[in-house]
Amino acid sequence: MEQYTRPTLTGGQGKVERGRAGIISGYVFRVIREQLGLTQDGFAESFGVSADTIAGWESGRRPLTSVPVGQMLVHRHRLMHMGVGPELLAALERATEADVLLASALDDGASTDTGPLGAWVMQRDLVEVLIWPLNGVAPALIRALPSPRRVRRGPVPRAPDIPAEDRARFFARMRETAEQARGSSNFLLRRQALYLAGFDDETDTSDWLAHQQKLVRPDDWLSRWLNSRSVAAVAARRGDRDRMAHFITRTLADDDAAETANLNYWAYWIGETPHIQLSDDFIASPAPGPWQGNRLLEHLVQGLTPRHGFFDLNVHTLWALLAARPTLLRTPSTARKALRARLPVMLDDLQLSARTRRELEGIRYAIRLAEA
Template sequence: MVLKLARESAGLSQERFAEVMDCGVATVQGWESGRRQLSAVSLVQLNRIGRTLLRLRASAEVVALLPVSIEADLILAGATDPWTAGLEQHPLNGGVIDLRITELVTWALSGAAPRFIDRLRPKTRRGPSPSRPEIGASDRQRIQANLLELSEYETGAEAGVLLRRQACFLAGLSGLDAPARLSTRASRYLVSSDSWSPSWADARSYVVSRAYRGDPEPLRAFIASAHPSDDCESAALNYTAYWVGDLSDREGDDSFMVRRGQRWRGARMYPHLVERLVDEHPLIDLNIHNLWLLLRSQRGLVIDDQATTDLLLGRIEALVDSGRVSRQSRVELRSIAEGLSDLRIR
């Protein structure tokens, strides 16, 4: 689907794209329908596809998603059937997923279109054409059932936490009704803890999943109790920076969250969080808390990105008066407002 959108963004027909790629139209049709897996092409061929599309003025944003979409495909394939090759080799255990991968996976599972779709020029389509990646009903049911099973995977080793928490997170975003269990190790972060461990990330994914299912209270308890130390606060910011792309290197496990010397400015994180300061967002309290942490460490963002700051000012007042956010969130919003006032006075 991403390849198709990239081709269409350049105004190319399948026939024309096949011509410039020096392949048959059936090959292009197979790539775009999924009959020929794009993950099966060589890295050289994939790079050639991307370079050709860019040369023909396809959307650079969509072309950059081609390798990301392959990873999303592998995750969906890994969740379609019970995994028998050893859980350490599962696609959800091979790296920390980010916003782009997550949006593509949930697009296929729930139909919620990624944000880049809105930025593409509408195209005139000939005949029936799917508007999202298509998964059969039986496959979707198997994926959902397996995600729930993986999200309850009990492990005594930290290496298995990544698999568990990412399956739990995707299950929540996909709107699955059955709640996963919280691991014993992660449960202490809903009470109190003064240090970070991979179980912190496990607890975070659990409460985020619950919030997406309409239950914000575990998330609020996590925010109130799981950030008492510098390393937990750093983990919250580093993870969000990674999530939105302020940290560009891919990570194989969650240890990067407390790695010293991480360098990021927050230029993507700041508008990402402010745009999501709407009371109907299921993670509104987490967005407020992360924004509060961010502006304590990167105060210059409010000056460097004035458009986002103006949007923030307009949303703070409405949210403070809203009954949809927690008491802690209202306190943090007032603290942000005071900080903005101090900067304006100076």
């Protein structure tokens, strides 16, 4: 992976305040402590550090990103011994990565060309954690946690706390990065900056994104496909289902290469594939990659929420997945059971598009064949 330099964690113009350099990992660390049902004092005693150290990690005053790698491995092993599960440990690791990305974006002196944003193709678990302090929406893993035992003293924020000016600064930096990134060598950097900029709730975001997409018209098929998908995804997130329907009809349907690219993209996005990719080239493989599809099936079924901007894309991708991996329905699973139960309700929706209805009917028929 491309190497990058961690931003300077000092105060002052153009630098990142130290207390803001570890807010996401600090918040996740506090979630871990609360899931164990421990106060800061109790956790410090079990962990073998001072209570002030725990408070500093959780607040970002002593960022976890500043802890040496070897010491972080020791801390990780201690958390394992205390009973912290692999999902929360993975969330802490992603939160640390997100802190580095956030700090880089907030540091006006950091170069985006050599920074982390364009170094590898990001996945859902990292993006959800990175955007958490910016839109207040907790990652899926955090939302699924049981309510913590009562160890809190007084009111606490429900998400990593970032000042409004830092939030505005982050999105301004994403726009600046996208506008300055030009050429095929910077396509990934530009694409990911545009994607993150799309989370900004300012009224001019949609117009700015549309203008940026018109400025650069890639020559190669994959870049054009990714451009179209990015436009549709941002529009769907903002409630515009027509743009997504247009993407499915004009870009995906009846194009084997586009359908394969869509499946490969989804599988990587949700973590079905085991390896980090340094470019988008893997998406254009001539056949779906060496992934099983069970995790993707579960994710798509969970996303079958009518009226949601991504509903039509979830249905179409599910339909394409079952065509490419028909064996997924032959083994009883929670996802198959949930899909079978939801189908009649979804098909009763009078506002379904003709294409989505046909695909849902096709999925129901595939389930009947698998169960026959």
